[in-house]
Amino acid sequence: MEPSKEYLRRKLSEYYDKHSVLAPPRIDQREFGAGSDKKIDFRHLAFRDENTMNTYIRTSVPLYISYSAGYYEFPDKRPMARKNWQSADLIFDLDADEYETSCDHDASMVCDICMSRVTEEAVRLVEDFLIPDFGFSKGEIISVFSGNRGYHLHIRREDAQQLSQQGRKELLDYLSSRGLEPNALGFRMEGHLRGPSTAEKGWGGKIARHLSKLIAGGDAKELAKKAGVGLPSAKRIIANKHEVINGLEQGHWDKVNVRRDSWERAFKHVAASLSVKVDQGVTMDVSRLIRLPTSIHGGTGFVACYIRNLGKFDPLKDPIVLGTSVERVKGLKDMDVRLGDETIEFRAGKEMDLPEYAAYYGCAKGLCVVE
Amino acid sequence: MRITSLARCFRIFDINRLSYCVRYPFSSRTKDMVKLLKFDLESPDPLVVERAKQRVIDGVERNLVEPETQSRNDKILIREMLAFPLAKILASLSGDSFVKRRYARAEANALRRFLEKEPQFASQLSADLGVPITEGFVPFVAYANAAPEQYKLVNAELDSGRVRLRRQETLVEFVAELFRQRIEEDIAKPMKVPKRYTSIAAEIKGEVNRDKAYSSVKEMNLGPVTTSEFPPCITALIELAQSGAPMAHQPRFTLSTFLINANMPIDPIIEIFRPTPNFNENKTRYYIEYSMGKKGSGTKYSAPSCEKMKFYGTCVNPDALCGRIKHPLSYYIVKMRSKKQAGDKSGA
Structure with a gap:
């Protein structure tokens, strides 16, 4: 084993000796995976209770430990078909490297900019979709830090566990607005152009309300940009904004001289801007192994903690759990990293004394080695 | 009993x-x-x-x-x-x-x-x-x-x-x-x-x-080609061709392969394309014969599936039947079958 990996495992071993990992609900029906060279070196593991799981973690000290979103009759049997799959939690995975941001570091790193972008996306997923549209309560949406650069939302409500793969795909299409059809949402000619009103449920109302808000802003350029309509149309809309807004409340889309296809284009454009992006594969895969909450992510030393309030979560501070005793390290790369309340300046060839959690992070990310 | x-x-x-x-x-x-x-x-x-x-x-x-x-x-x-x-x-x-x-x-x-x-x-x-x-x-x-x-x-x-x-x-x-x-x-x-x-x-x-x-349309012997039973996507493409608007390669390919596979004879197909800009009868005939496998490589091309149509943006105005089929030709087959059955019944 490389010396730094040995160091990482020693640190995790010290941590797990003092702390227990919480068992997921119905632990005896879950499959587990563990790994140190890769994220998953072994899978098909099963534990009957929290104690046996913690004993395993303490004795083999994997850098990564994950468990199945699915429930099985025989979680340790293989191949997969013999496990007899029963149902699966509904999982959403949001990862910082999925979004376009202004940061320029490589994909293995994170910073405040990309982390606040992914946090914002997770908050929108919860507050604009999962609660109002899908009817989940705040308490039913369990937010977990992935331990590195994103979030996992676990929904364990019984009916959601019954979603088939096709059903999960429908849900993903809803979130990404894929397959949205203006006609199906009520665009039609009844003498005049009719469409969804702002009071409508589902995407129709969402889009009408957002358009109405953009129009109320009164800025034609902004409207043209954010709704994807031509500037002349946008100007006409703004010039008649009160009539247009009142019309939208009734589902009347004919209050200004704008062609139907322009409105439909605006409709799709707004939908794209309001939709949220999650990792489709994770939600679709009902046999997926996912990071075990309250275990440590070996690639950062952060704990995959439960999050009470997503909007207030600081992903570069709140999941720090390793100690603060000082370790001497030698830098390998030049990189500034904020960890907790301070910014650590890693410099190639430079020796530094760092708190344990920062030394671990630096070693795991290849920014330094322990002397 | x-x-x-x-x-x-x-x-x-x-x-x-x-x-x-x-x-x-x-x-x-x-x-x-x-x-x-x-x-x-x-x-x-x-x-x-x-x-x-x-x-x-x-x-x-x-x-x-x-x-x-x-x-x-x-x-x-x-x-x-x-x-x-x-x-x-x-x-x-x-x-x-x-x-x-x-x-x-x-x-x-x-x-x-x-x-x-x-x-x-x-x-x-x-x-x-x-x-x-x-x-x-x-x-x-x-x-x-x-x-x-x-x-x-x-x-x-x-x-x-x-x-x-x-x-x-x-x-x-x-x-x-x-x-x-x-x-x-x-x-x-x-x-x-x-x-x-x-x-x-x-x-x-x-x-x-x-x-x-x-079974394909041919084996089913659906009788003469009935354009009124075409799926909405194909009807739209015919309208497009007839309107004299320019047609990109993909819509052209879709329309011609569909018509060929629906057993429409070559001359009426050519007529459908006549109003398109820069229409050239000889070129069109060659193109259709090529798609039929009579010219060139000898490969007979099939019409694109609904999935491909969606990908190219040529799937328009889908109706209830569209939801149950995966290929524009299946739409036509289903329609022609039920028409034939209705005809058989009223005839009997």
Whole structure:
């Protein structure tokens, strides 16, 4: 084993000796995976209770430990078909490297900019979709830090566990607005152009309300940009904004001289801007192994903690759990990293004394080695 | 027959009720009735077995199960009613995923046709299939699991975890899909039944003509090309060509390959393209002959599937039938078939 990996495992071993990992609900029906060279070196593991799981973690000290979103009759049997799959939690995975941001570091790193972008996306997923549209309560949406650069939302409500793969795909299409059809949402000619009103449920109302808000802003350029309509149309809309807004409340889309296809284009454009992006594969895969909450992510030393309030979560501070005793390290790369309340300046060839959690992070990310 | 005379004594088998049970073989009313009849799998009525077998074969080959619902003879209706659970057993025992899938789809199609005529039963039948509909709302999980392509969740009125089924056709389509999935689930499970059925199922597997299921327009002899039965995407492309607007390669390819495969002769196809800008008759003829495999590499090109059409953005104005097919030519085949059947009936 490389010396730094040995160091990482020693640190995790010290941590797990003092702390227990919480068992997921119905632990005896879950499959587990563990790994140190890769994220998953072994899978098909099963534990009957929290104690046996913690004993395993303490004795083999994997850098990564994950468990199945699915429930099985025989979680340790293989191949997969013999496990007899029963149902699966509904999982959403949001990862910082999925979004376009202004940061320029490589994909293995994170910073405040990309982390606040992914946090914002997770908050929108919860507050604009999962609660109002899908009817989940705040308490039913369990937010977990992935331990590195994103979030996992676990929904364990019984009916959601019954979603088939096709059903999960429908849900993903809803979130990404894929397959949205203006006609199906009520665009039609009844003498005049009719469409969804702002009071409508589902995407129709969402889009009408957002358009109405953009129009109320009164800025034609902004409207043209954010709704994807031509500037002349946008100007006409703004010039008649009160009539247009009142019309939208009734589902009347004919209050200004704008062609139907322009409105439909605006409709799709707004939908794209309001939709949220999650990792489709994770939600679709009902046999997926996912990071075990309250275990440590070996690639950062952060704990995959439960999050009470997503909007207030600081992903570069709140999941720090390793100690603060000082370790001497030698830098390998030049990189500034904020960890907790301070910014650590890693410099190639430079020796530094760092708190344990920062030394671990630096070693795991290849920014330094322990002397 | 013993059971029917017994039933007659108790006056439980009203003809109209029986016909309902035949149309909706999964309804709770039907189940009660089947239970009452105590159908004995050990010594079945051979006519029921024969009918069940035919039901599977018709379903697979013709995508059509055609239950006998019109008869005023209770014996016939009871036989038809009992044939459904037995047909499921046979489809399951065939162990052939092609047979199972096609059969389930055919049963769902039959159900859809009945429900389209009497949508008032849809709500009750949805409940019978385990999804109660309250005041027009259905839980989103049930909807998402059975959402037909043309009524995707993304286009539904979703609020607080419930989908509002505002239109009757959505409800009908939803119930048909629930039914299809239920049959697929039922016949996926292993069944413990007397041995004799295994050999009947093996016969089905052997007898079923897979080519028929895939038959092209040509083999079906649909008669002269009827443009009025074309799917909306192709109608739109014809209109586009006729309008004299410029046509990109993909729409051109789609339209010509569709028309070729629908058996339209070469000259009328050329006429369709005549109004397009820079039309050149010789080039167009060569292009069509090339697509037919008469020129160039000799490859006969097939028309693009719905999936490809969607990808290229040429799928427009999909209607209810579009949700049930995966290829524009299937749309045409289905339409022509039902037209032919209607014609046969009125002619007879």
